[in-house]
Amino acid sequence: MSSPSEPIRFGTVGSPQTTPKSGTPAAIEHIRLLGMDHLEIAWVQSVRVSDKTCEAIRQTAEDHGVSLSVHAPYYINLNSQTADLMRKSDERLLQAARKGYLSGARDIVFHPGSYHEQPPESVYERVKEKLLEIRGILDEEGVTVTLRPETMGKSAMFGSLDEVIQLSRDIPGVMPCIDFAHLHARTGALNSYDEFASILKDVQDGLGQEGLENLHAHMSGIAYNDKGERHHLPLNEADLRYRELLQALLDFGVRGSIAVEAPEPFHVADALTLQATLRRLRDQQDEGDVEDSGEES
Secondary structure, X not given: OOOOOOOEEEEEEOOOOOXXXXXXXXXXXXXXXXXXXXXXXXXXXXXXXXXXXXXXXXXXXXXXXXXXXXXOOOOOOOOOOOHHHHHHHHHHHHHHHHHHHHOOOOXXXXXXXXXXXXXXXXXXXXXXXXXXXXHHHHHHHOOOOEEEEEOOOEOOEEOOHHHHHHHHHHOOOEOOEEEHHHHHHHHOOOOOHHHHHHHHHHHHHHHHHHHHHOEEEEEOEEEEEOOEEEEEEOHHHOOOOHHHHHHHHHHOOOOEEEEEOOOOOXXXXXXXXXXXXXXXXXXXXXXXXXXHXXXXX
């Protein structure tokens, strides 16, 4: 069984499909039974959970040594084009943060919005203004979660790597969710060791060592075209060079959590594959270090 002290904790986005009964507490127990350390609660349609259930989630995660994040509803758009849509968007993110905090989650992942064919620079300023407002409300309420705008897989969506890093520089309590598959689909590139290293170097340059030691990421295979993401794929059907990605994470000393978004019924298998591959690469690296030190002595 894996340890909650693992430098990088793996899990699934949403309950593993092999969980024997419904409910997030059962999913947490099953994640631990599978030998993983993390669960991203998928409140992607709406946040409808009682405070009592939140307490049960928090206690179960604490008892089993499983860290939690929340994926907030898809319908958040910090560049909404009407006051009513903006109000609803704000409330979805606030509720995900409030209920996530009560549940013991400390990372709240969300899709930041759309450009709506507006200049990226002006959209950035609007998203920043809204996120500052929401962060201020949560701070006043003592909701000490990290808001994590996700890198997005389509060029029409706000959420480039530079944008989410800059938001994290400009707003305390905000850090990126780096979705490596989305970045690959968005650019058609960023799929080699050197390119993965460049992503991590950008995070390090923008956010310091904390950006690497407090990383939250998504991984999966992905189908894409010239407009970007189409849909997620299992690893064995995709072109994501995940071994090179995992090696880059090791070489940069990354710590944090990785949630796997492969489509069912593959997300458990893919999460376990990524976890096992990282450990194998780490063991090989450690063995090489021992051999090198033996030669020098």
